[in-house]
Amino acid sequence: MTGPNFSFERAAKARGFARIAGVDEVGRGPLAGPVMACAVVLDMERFPEGLNDSKKLTAKRRAVLAEAIEACAEVSVASASVEEIDELNILRASHLAMERAIAGLKTPPDHCLIDGNLIPKGLKLSAEAIVKGDARSLSISAASIVAKIRRDHLMSTLAQHYPGYGWESNAGYPSKSHRLALQNIGVTPHHRRSFKPVHNILYQQKNVSD
Template sequence: MLLDRGALYVAGVDEAGRGPLAGPVVVAAVRLDPNRIPQGLNDSKKLTEAKREALYEEIMACADVAIVSAPPTDIETLNIRGATLAAMAKAVAALPQKADRALIDGRDVPPALPCPGIALVGGDGRSVSIAAASIVAKVTRDRMCAIMDADAPHFGFSGHKGYGTAAHMKALKLNGPCRHHRSEFAPIAALLAAGNARELEN
């Protein structure tokens, strides 16, 4: 355990929204208080929405938390991997104290991380700090999707959260992409290319 090795400020880092066709990728960095670790922390995907919401409130009340989102414009510029890693580094740097170590869910340690990092595949099921970060990132992004839904209600972002469901793809074909969509993702790029081709024909 890192705390046993003298690392006093260990942050868990995770993202939500790497795969959807729309919306930001959201990263959270969380440093838990060893004396106030919420019960029931787990990979956010394995929790009910109600449980995630309850744990989110508990984490925010007793832990150091930093949240960074990378909008579709960042994803277009840096690609999804680059935007995610950059947001991870920014989230760790935004914590109120400099972290001794950062535990990163996945295979990559962000190159600009302001402290030593350890990548853990399946980390949200192996580290309570990463699990807490996954919950914060997921709840935050879901709330952003509700805002996107209010802005562009014909897409149904509150339901599918930007993933390429049948309903989402149908709405895309009917309406074309909106400003929340990731233009470089293949289904969106194909629609944009088809639209440009039709304009040239006309």
């Protein structure tokens, strides 16, 4: 099984695009915390070895690679809040985070490689969507690694303020222990109220109080 490469980046350069950004998001599935996106412009002559879809790497390897990526590439990270997720829906919020990450690059890219099957509606730059892009494009895999590391770190920090939900290990995803904590401890300000397990608990509480 071959890993990600620069074939999409080279094809874009052949079409005349010079600055190409890989863009990915992390955190669509969790019940708590923001969705986070990253845009990375890699130097195709100088990049860390071993880049891959962040889900295929160990936490230790991700941390080493994230540091190496930030040292040698242009990186921008942005997020969409829990409030924005509840107001807009998770897909639109994740696209908003992507748009913000791209806008945060010091120099706008000429072309963006977006992980997934949709290009964010608000993006005014040239872009293409690449399904499973984090396993196919080195620029997108770099973005997936940095986004994952940054979001995991944020959730570990939030876990110190809201103990008992296991966010330091489940990053807000609906693990069994997280679901039990929701039932036993209740809903925090960092929980996504539009997500069914959280919504159902709030609905139950409302019925009890009524």
